[in-house]
Amino acid sequence: MTTTPRTRLSPERRREQLLDLGVRLLAHRSLDELSIDLLAEEAGISRGLLYHYFGSKQAFHEAVVRHAADDLIAQTTPPTDGDPLERLLTSVTAYVDYVVANHEGYVSLVKAAAGGNESLRAIYEDARSALNGRVFREDVHGEIVPDTPANRLVVRGWSAMVEELVLSWIDDPRGVTRADLLAIVTGSLPAIVGVTPGR
Amino acid sequence: MTTTPRTRLSPERRREQLLDLGVRLLAHRSLDELSIDLLAEEAGISRGLLYHYFGSKQAFHEAVVRHAADDLIAQTTPPTDGDPLERLLTSVTAYVDYVVANHEGYVSLVKAAAGGNESLRAIYEDARSALNGRVFREDVHGEIVPDTPANRLVVRGWSAMVEELVLSWIDDPRGVTRADLLAIVTGSLPAIVGVTPGR
DNA sequence: CACTCTATTGACGTCCGTTCAATAGCGCCA
DNA sequence: TGGCGCTATTGAACGGACGTCAATAGAGTG
CATH class of the missing domain: 1.10.10.60 (Homeodomain-like)
Structure with a gap:
């Protein structure tokens, strides 16, 4: 003391x-x-x-979550050059590495999201919209993911999966290398879009 | 009053x-x-x-969550006859329909999971292990998903995606029919497994 | 109809979030 | 260098909500 x-x-x-x-x-x-x-x-x-x-206390928690969310978004901005797919992959890789490096910050963000207040969820929702929106923004011509209602939904689901994959992998990486993880994360989006009913 | x-x-x-x-x-x-x-x-x-x-209060919350989890597991048990793939699809369809019908119960389960206590997360974790385990249990010969560490991880991710898909779809189903949703949910598992590095 | 068992109550103690007037670092100016 | 003022910081006091426990009263039974 x-x-x-x-x-x-x-x-x-x-x-x-x-x-x-x-x-x-x-x-x-x-x-x-x-x-x-x-x-x-x-x-x-x-x-x-x-x-x-x-x-x-509540407002403090919101400030903490917004702090973590802003940090996440800032540190995973896609590069401005390269072709769409490449930029997305770079951004997703940055995301994975960010979560690995800032594990605590990311966990406190995610925990706040599902468990908390309406306004806490709104903060998380905004952050994820920003991340998900990149998929369509970086892929203007719809080469990877055409912008349809079904695909909007799919991207939401995919990002939830990515989150779970990374957090689970950090928790127990046995038998799966970082390269394996990245292959799953990046490969799964086109794969899922491929089985999604089109317009 | x-x-x-x-x-x-x-x-x-x-x-x-x-x-x-x-x-x-x-x-x-x-x-x-x-x-x-x-x-x-x-x-x-x-x-x-x-x-x-x-x-x-804490113990009450745990009892509530366990109540919801037990209900979910009971009402989505796969059928005992039919081929593996068919049984899985039936179970997954039951899962989707359950979440739609018991929206409130499911939400209170999920909220407890990410936001709460260690023991709350444990309850949710057990429930999801039971659900995920079905994929491997119903697919003994590995026709759909061979039992590897990478695929264990993939199934976890996939189920997180399914959860997000269903909840998001309930929240805003515009432009996506129930059949579309089921097609995405059931089609995505083999699709993701297809791009997952094997052993 | 009384009697017993136990589901149910309500008042009390304590802990914790929140408020606000008082206090004391630190830069600034003479 | 030394005092002055601004404001970052404190800590005691307040209120509300969780949790405890001895007292109370339904409901079935003889």
Whole structure:
């Protein structure tokens, strides 16, 4: 119990510190399993300061999730040159590597999505729309996935699968190499589109 | 505010009533958004009675989720006759129809899974293992999906996709018929297995 | 009709999220 | 260098919700 004297940071740094800590703490606990006391102690601040910055526990969680979502989207932007398929593959590879590298942040994002609030789900939904939209945006001429209602649905399903694949693989990679995983992830999209009833 | 006089039920009936109510209430709220007060009032009982039956709010949630999971598994058991592929298709179709019919129950199961406790996730994990296991169990000779580590992973991913497809389709079925959905769901498994690196 | 068994209650204690007036770092100016 | 002011930070006090337990009252039985 090191009682560090009050340290005064700039609002930006403090906010950043609290968000990063939140991402870490919310990766393996749910929101109501995380007490403000623990969070405050872990950050070396008082309970009150958290409310000064975020207003409520709920709002803090939203800020944490948005933080993680923005980071994910920023770090997986597709390259601007190359042919459509190639750009998509690069982006998907970046996604896989991001999830592997930022496991905790990604898990806290996903946990918030399914388990939480309406507004939390909205944040996740926006993030995933951005990711899914790339498939159609990068593939303007419909070479890989023609833009139909059925394929919109398929891409949603495919991205859910990719998420599950990566998280499961991280959890237990036995018998499957990173290359195998990437082959499954990238190969499955055209494969599924191939069996989807067209218009 | 109808103040009904105290009604005395058999423990089985009371338990059943509370679980059914819990499934309904937990479909659209998370656990900490559901107060014991609301639950008790909705059920027409006192707060204390809930603790008599389940011991804690957490334990109540677990019972609700287990209730939903058992129901799902029971109502989608594959038939015992027919060839492997046919039995699987029947089971998957039953799964889709079950989710459509018991939307609330299924949502409260899924929400609990990603958002919740370790033990909640374990319950969901068991349920899904049971479902996924059918693919290999019903397909003993590996006609559809040979039992390899990569394919174990693929089936996990596929079932996550199926879940997302069905829930998204229920949310917005425009432009996709039930037959389309079933075609995507059933066709995608062999398609993905086809692009998966073998052993 | 009384009696017993047990399902059910409701008041109480405690913990935790939230508020707000008071406090004290840190840069700035003389 | 030293004091001053701005504002980041605190901690005690409040309220509401979870959880406990001895008391109560339905429902079947003799």
